[in-house]
Structures are given as structure tokens and as C-alpha cells.
Amino acid sequence: MDFLEGNLELRERQRLEGHTDRVWSLAWNPATGVCGIPAMLASCSGDKTVRIWQQGPSGSWDCSAVLEDNHTRTVRSCAWSPSGKLLATASFDATTAIWECVGGDFECVATLEGHENEVKSVSWDASGSLLATCGRDKTVWIWEMQPGNEFECVSVLQGHTQDVKMVQWHPFMEVLVSVSYDNSVKIWAEDGDSDDWHCVQTLNEASSGHTSTVWAVSFNSNGDRMATCSDDLTLKIWDTSAKASETSGSSCGSWRHLCTISGYHDRTIFSVNWSRDGVIASGAADDAIRLFFESKDNSVDVPSYKLLLKKEKAHDMDVKLSAMESKGT
Amino acid sequence: MEPKASDTDDFLESTVLLDEAQYEEGFKDGYNDGLGLGKEEGREVGLKLGFQVGEELGFYRGCVDVWSSAIRVDPGAFSARLRKSIEQLGELVDKYPLSEPENEQVQEMMNTMRLKFRVISAMLGVRLEYEGYPKSSETDVVDF
Numbered sequence: 001m002d003f004l005e006g007n008l009e010l011r012e013r014q015r016l017e018g019h020t021d022r023v024w025s026l027a028w029n030p031a032t033g034v035c036g037i038p039a040m041l042a043s044c045s046g047d048k049t050v051r052i053w054q055q056g057p058s059g060s061w062d063c064s065a066v067l068e069d070n071h072t073r074t075v076r077s078c079a080w081s082p083s084g085k086l087l088a089t090a091s092f093d094a095t096t097a098i099w100e101c102v103g104g105d106f107e108c109v110a111t112l113e114g115h116e117n118e119v120k121s122v123s124w125d126a127s128g129s130l131l132a133t134c135g136r137d138k139t140v141w142i143w144e145m146q147p148g149n150e151f152e153c154v155s156v157l158q159g160h161t162q163d164v165k166m167v168q169w170h171p172f173m174e175v176l177v178s179v180s181y182d183n184s185v186k187i188w189a190e191d192g193d194s195d196d197w198h199c200v201q202t203l204n205e206a207s208s209g210h211t212s213t214v215w216a217v218s219f220n221s222n223g224d225r226m227a228t229c230s231d232d233l234t235l236k237i238w239d240t241s242a243k244a245s246e247t248s249g250s251s252c253g254s255w256r257h258l259c260t261i262s263g264y265h266d267r268t269i270f271s272v273n274w275s276r277d278g279v280i281a282s283g284a285a286d287d288a289i290r291l292f293f294e295s296k297d298n299s300v301d302v303p304s305y306k307l308l309l310k311k312e313k314a315h316d317m318d319v320k321l322s323a324m325e326s327k328g329t
Numbered sequence: 330m331e332p333k334a335s336d337t338d339d340f341l342e343s344t345v346l347l348d349e350a351q352y353e354e355g356f357k358d359g360y361n362d363g364l365g366l367g368k369e370e371g372r373e374v375g376l377k378l379g380f381q382v383g384e385e386l387g388f389y390r391g392c393v394d395v396w397s398s399a400i401r402v403d404p405g406a407f408s409a410r411l412r413k414s415i416e417q418l419g420e421l422v423d424k425y426p427l428s429e430p431e432n433e434q435v436q437e438m439m440n441t442m443r444l445k446f447r448v449i450s451a452m453l454g455v456r457l458e459y460e461g462y463p464k465s466s467e468t469d470v471v472d473f
Contacts, residue, residue: 112451113451113454113456114447114450114451146408152408152410152411152452153448153451153452154410154448155448156444156447156448156451158440158444195410195413
């Protein structure tokens, strides 16, 4: 599908109602929506619950489960393991719960404690054996899954000087990215196999980085690009094709700034998401969703991105998270 | 006017040099007082800081000793990673340069120990906290 041709429209298919407080985040179950398995979505909310939604045979979505009576405060973020069998939920109550889907019902099989206060984000690595969490206590924690759904803390990473908003693993490398209220993006990698994780690169203002809080990060499906969004009203695209571990120990990093998408947003950009088809979606404080796509302009060396469409009033309030569905072709 | 040691006949000398003499005496008194006060305060601060550092190190040493004993009794109850971390914390405590308070690396070493302690506590599933532990800032409360 050539996104750059013709008029594009974003149409609301259905409004999922059920949560009794704001919905902070959602996540598509990666093992669903293909091979005849109905698509499944998890949403987490300020009402302290997580709701599971499934697409029925008629195409409409219903709430198939409510994960409640566990978190004692807002559930801020959720993430499915690559196998789709486990769901991690991160909460302001400083814990991260791990849920297992057992015949349609969800059971909490582990609770990860350690953060001093609100956990803001959780992310599984490509192998499904490592989990990363981050929070207001400025730290990033890495956990390893053991047999029997046990989780062991591998490392606590310090480096950010403020609240860490989001963590995201690279789609296939054992490399972790964290973004923060301190305006920087940090890249973390392990030294060999020693549980010795450290920051191999920091992308800040000096490296053409953001000049205000960085709220989110998203990799493209190839893993050679990543997009970050910020309170500074820009989206930045980074070249992430180099293996971060090659430069571990040296102060010069290997991921670099490619371009900045500016002038399209006039309010804080809270979320960014890169779809499998290469469309970048942004959600901002002006209640609008914007879609961008790389324009094939051969006269310049750096890639440039065009605005495909802007959907205003997409939500009644700030658009905090947009997640792109991965549809099988 | 230059004071001349040989000029003892100048009856005006002591008058003329009065303010200088007073100044010198005042300075000597003040300096000695300051020296005394400074030493007092220095000793107090040093004692306090030394006590704080010692107490925290002692706390970690105590924890490591208990955990190491438990490991000896039942090694299987602790995962390899946990055993290694406890060992590493013990090494860090041993390596801390107690007699070099001006060593620039002591702050970093302390931070490394605190971090290691947090990791071990998380692995053990206990909410252990050293009372003197400075918590991360409570002041920024942007709840997003």
C-alpha cells in the first residue's frame, strides 16, 4: 500500500468502554490476530484494572476479562511477552505484576517489587526471558525470567537524573533504550554475559537530541530506526543499525540522529508508535493523532517524513498512547 | 613611620605603634580562638561523618555475614546469581578505603554498594532498608 498516494482517512471502528478512569496504555497480543486466532488487546487504567478485549467473529470487540484486585494504584503500562502467554502490568503502586492466561482467565503468577515509587513502563525483550521496568525513582531494572514464572533481578541501572518515562527493548538485539524527564535517551547493553549492564550511549541535546522531556520511543520493525517523541514538540528519528555492544566501553556511541520532524505539533507529544508498514503515529496533548511516512526524496541524503493525515479530536482528552496493530498481510 | 628597635628614647613610639600592637594582639587572640574552634568542629564533623560511613558499611557487612552463613548452611536455597551478588557486596565492603576519607572514589563506591544491596534485597524478596539511606528525590511529583 502506497501511503503517499491519495487521501487517507482514519476512521474510528469502535469505542471500547468499560474502564472507569483514564486509559493510560494498551498493548496488542503479538500471538493473536493471525492464523485465525482472534485479535486480543490489553488496556490499563487509572481505575487500577487491566481489561482484556477480544475481537469476536462478527468483528466487534468485547471485554473478555478484567484483571482486578491486584494493583492498588493506577496501572500505567502493560506489555505482552513475545509468546503472548504472559502479560506484565506496571503500576504506580511500585510493583509490576505478571499475569498468565489460563484458558481465557488471567492469573497473577508473580509480583516484581523493588522500585521505590511509581513504575512507569515495562518491556519484554525479543527472547521473552528479560523484562525491563523503569520509574519515577530514576532507575531502570532488568529482570530475568526463571523456570516456574519466577523473576530474578539482574541489575538496577542508574544514570538518568530524573523520572524515567519509558523503556523499550530493541526488536532483536539485547539492547535496552530508556527515555526520561531529564531530556535524554539512554542505551544500555550488557558487558559479555556477566550481568554487568551499563549505559553505552546517551542521546541528549549535544547529540542532536531532545530539549525537553522525552516521553516515548518506538523501533521500526527492522530495528534499524527508532523514533522518539518529546515535550519539545518534535519527533526525532535515529539510525539504530549499528550494534550497540560494539562500542561498549568507549565514549563515542554508534547510534545517531537522522532527522527531526518539527512544526507539526504545537502541544506535547506523549506517544509515538512505528507500525510494521512503516507508518509513524504520534499522539499529542492536543487530542490529535498524526501519521507520518518516509517520503522517497532522492535529492537529500537524510530521510524526510511527510505528514499523511491528522485526526483531530481523536479522543476527548490527551492522546497518551497509540499502538499500531500488526496485521498479517 | 618605621619602628626602629634602637630608638628606645622615642617616648612617642609606644603611642604611635599602639594601634598596630593592638591589632597584632587581637589577631593572635582571634587566630588562636579560631584554631581551637576549627579543631573542635573539625573533630565533630569528622566523627559524625566517620560514624555514618562506618554504620552503613557495618550494616552491609552484617547483612553479608548473615547471608553468607545461610548460604553455607543451605547453598541450594540461593541461586547462583544471588550467591555471586552477595559475594560481590562483601568484596566491595572490604575494599572500601576506611583510612582515606579524601579518596575521590568513595562516593561512587558507596553508590555501587547501595545499588548492589538493592538488587540483593529484590532477589531475596525482602524490603530491607538501611535507615540512613538517602532516598531518591520526593520533590518531583509529575504523575504521568
